[in-house]
Amino acid sequence: MTELYCDILPRPNGWIFLLDGTQSPVYPSHRLAVEAARAKADQIRDKKGAIVLRQQDLTGRMRKLSSGHISLRTVGA
Numbered sequence: 001m002t003e004l005y006c007d008i009l010p011r012p013n014g015w016i017f018l019l020d021g022t023q024s025p026v027y028p029s030h031r032l033a034v035e036a037a038r039a040k041a042d043q044i045r046d047k048k049g050a051i052v053l054r055q056q057d058l059t060g061r062m063r064k065l066s067s068g069h070i071s072l073r074t075v076g077a
Contacts, residue, residue, distance in 0.1 A: 004044075006037050007062060008055040019051070020044065034065065 006019040014026040015033035019040055027033040034053065041051035053065040 003050045003052050005062075006041055006051050006053050008033050008037060008053065008065070010056075017053075 004020060006017055008015060008017050008030065010030075011026055014028045015030050016026055017024045017033055017037035017040070019037065024033070024036060024040070027036060037053055041053065045051055054062040055065060057063050
């Protein structure tokens with residue numbers, strides 16, 4: 001199954017997500033951006049394959065978000 005990455009990224013005025021080459025609107029909080037990204041991922045999951053939510057850590061690496069809950073904590077490598 002194909003994995004598609006959905007990246008949660010900070011912006012000067014909030015947070016966005018990038019999914020399938022498309023940028024979301026700006027959300028005022030990290031939590032709202034993650035919730036919107038998960039909702040969008042649920043809409044396209046069957047057509048595109050597995051969706052992996054990631055965010056950039058302080059070293060600049062992209063890390064998977066925990067699938068159990070919305071958190072700034074990251075898992076994986």
